[in-house]
Amino acid sequence: MNWLENLKETFLDWPSMLAVLPNLIMVGLKNTLILAISSTILGVFIGLILAVCGIARMNWLKVPARIYTDIFRGLPAIVTILLIGQGFARIGRMLFGPSPFPLGITALSLIAGAYIGEIFRSGIQSVDRGQLEACRALGMTYPMGMRLVVIPQGVRRVLPALVNQFIGNIKDSSLVYFLGLLPGERELFRVGQDAAVDTGNLSPLLLAGLFYLIITVPLTHVVNFVDTRLRTGRRPTKLISGLQEVSDAAALPPSQTARPHLAGGSLEVIGLDMAYGPLQVLHDVTLTIPAGTVTCIIGPSGSGKSTLLRCLNRLVEPAGGDIRLDGESVLPWKPDRLRRRVGMVFQQFNLFPDHTALGNVALALRKVQGKSGGDARTLAQRQLAEVGLAERADHRPSNLSGGQQQRVAIARALALQPEIMLFDEATSALDPELVKGVLTLMSELGQRGMTMVVVTHEMNFARSVASQVVFMDEGRIVETGPPDQIFGRPNSERLKRFLSEVL
Numbered sequence: 434m435n436w437l438e439n440l441k442e443t444f445l446d447w448p449s450m451l452a453v454l455p456n457l458i459m460v461g462l463k464n465t466l467i468l469a470i471s472s473t474i475l476g477v478f479i480g481l482i483l484a485v486c487g488i489a490r491m492n493w494l495k496v497p498a499r500i501y502t503d504i505f506r507g508l509p510a511i512v513t514i515l516l517i518g519q520g521f522a523r524i525g526r527m528l529f530g531p532s533p534f535p536l537g538i539t540a541l542s543l544i545a546g547a548y549i550g551e552i553f554r555s556g557i558q559s560v561d562r563g564q565l566e567a568c569r570a571l572g573m574t575y576p577m578g579m580r581l582v583v584i585p586q587g588v589r590r591v592l593p594a595l596v597n598q599f600i601g602n603i604k605d606s607s608l609v610y611f612l613g614l615l616p617g618e619r620e621l622f623r624v625g626q627d628a629a630v631d632t633g634n635l636s637p638l639l640l641a642g643l644f645y646l647i648i649t650v651p652l653t654h655v656v657n658f659v660d661t662r663l664r665t666g667r668r669p670t671k672l673i674s675g676l677q678e679v680s681d682a683a684a685l686p687p688s689q690t691a692r693p694h695l696a697g698g699s700l701e702v703i704g705l706d707m708a709y710g711p712l713q714v715l716h717d718v719t720l721t722i723p724a725g726t727v728t729c730i731i732g733p734s735g736s737g738k739s740t741l742l743r744c745l746n747r748l749v750e751p752a753g754g755d756i757r758l759d760g761e762s763v764l765p766w767k768p769d770r771l772r773r774r775v776g777m778v779f780q781q782f783n784l785f786p787d788h789t790a791l792g793n794v795a796l797a798l799r800k801v802q803g804k805s806g807g808d809a810r811t812l813a814q815r816q817l818a819e820v821g822l823a824e825r826a827d828h829r830p831s832n833l834s835g836g837q838q839q840r841v842a843i844a845r846a847l848a849l850q851p852e853i854m855l856f857d858e859a860t861s862a863l864d865p866e867l868v869k870g871v872l873t874l875m876s877e878l879g880q881r882g883m884t885m886v887v888v889t890h891e892m893n894f895a896r897s898v899a900s901q902v903v904f905m906d907e908g909r910i911v912e913t914g915p916p917d918q919i920f921g922r923p924n925s926e927r928l929k930r931f932l933s934e935v936l
């Protein structure tokens with residue numbers, strides 16, 4: 434059993450562990466935390482700048498960010514620490530005195546920044562494009578949408594990776610001793626190592642190692658827990674059947690039909706052309722949409738229906754022609770001015786997943802319309818009640834059915850009191866039993882005087898609700914007319930063929 438004794442003496446020499454414990458806590462742990470926390474905070478700051486530059490369209494921002502990242506990610510940490518700590522020692526002494534501690538933090542931050550920048554960049558780029566589109570459709574500017582919705586979502590997604598980086602910094606902090614730290618600046622490793630040399634066994638170093646684990650292991654678990662909570666919000670306590678939702682929607686209070694009349698605006702589309710690069714998608718589209726009417730756009734896949742709709746609030750820019758809102762050309766306007774008057778609902782809802790239903794509706798009220806938090810919440814609550822979702826105000830989108838999510842999206846657009854509502858295949862992503870509730874809500878809006886332009890595959894809806902139906906094919910309007918005419922007496926062969934396929 435001699436080897437066992439030997440191992441015990443080497444690793445579990447209690448007196449030498451006890452002797453080094455105060456120093457490990459008061460000096461080592463403290464300095465390790467200072468090094469790791471400050472370099473992570475500075476690294477987050479550098480990383481955010483790198484990420485924003487990295488996703489920018491301008492090369493003069495993108496290229497330097499790329500070069501920085503390649504250099505500091507490619508070099509071994511110890512090389513960077515020595516190059517900075519020793520290369521800038523003279524300036525460091527002038528600025529900070531004899532301590533190499535600040536230069537050590539700087540070096541760790543520069544390294545961490547390169548990794549954190551990549552973490553943020555991939556997080557931000559993984560956020561669905563629809564999120565930014567929804568922000569823009571709500572009248573937010575690009576920077577506002579990035580700041581309020583896209584970047585927070587991207588950062589939240591990478592929380593576990595960020596904590597990994599913090600753990601990496603805790604471990605890398607042990608390399609700073611190469612710069613010759615003053616005794617009071619030694620970190621955990623150095624304190625353990627010095628004591629190990631003094632005592633001639635590895636017990637103090639093992640104890641230092643344990644301290645590393647005490648910090649890093651619980652941290653990983655706490656962050657995973659927080660990440661899960663942030664992702665899902667409060668979990669529902671029982672399953673809700675889609676049929677229950679149908680009954681809920683049908684049982685909306687009678688006031689639903691007696692709500693105030695909406696003042697819809699009119700739109701004129703004149704000779705509109707649009708191209709995605711070399712692909713000409715819209716050709717000379719001319720269309721009049723009188724105030725308070727419902728225009729349904731139908732047509733085969735790829736005929737340019739969504740593109741036309743997106744031109745109407747300038748989510749894509751037309752190449753030629755004009756769009757007039759209440760007689761005034763909107764093309765010279767800033768797009769957010771137009772979008773404040775033209776709401777949009779998307780096929781994939783594009784709700785903000787980190788906000789509750791109430792938060793989704795209130796966000797643009799606060800940030801675009803400048804309402805106070807209290808006013809925005811009151812208005813949002815009222816709007817949710819109007820779409821029959823008062824009870825679901827504190828649910829996250831992930832805890833709502835598709836039909837409920839789409840009704841929140843409609844409430845979110847309506848809360849800004851638009852004059853025109855655009856619906857881009859609003860029911861195409863819904864389970865069949867949930868389609869009716871959303872269509873009923875849309876037809877109520879039409880009855881109340883909202884001007885609506887609806888891209889739809891729901892021919893019954895177009896037939897019963899539309900004031901006019903527009904049939905598009907190959908980027909052109911082929912036929913326009915009241916539903917009776919379009920569905921009952923189609924003129925063109927193409928429309929006849931389309932109707933024979935879909936009806």
Ligand SMILES: Nc1ncnc2c1ncn2[C@@H]1O[C@H](COP(=O)(O)OP(=O)(O)OP(=O)(O)O)[C@@H](O)[C@H]1O
Pocket residue numbers: 709712714732733734735736737738739740741
């Ligand atoms: N962002 C884009 N970049 C390049 N091409 C695009 C883009 N969006 C759409 N297109 C192309 O433009 C054409 C018209 O697309 P659009 O989505 O407007 O048609 P649609 O009639 O709405 O079709 P669907 O009913 O399938 O949604 C298609 O050929 C499509 O591939």
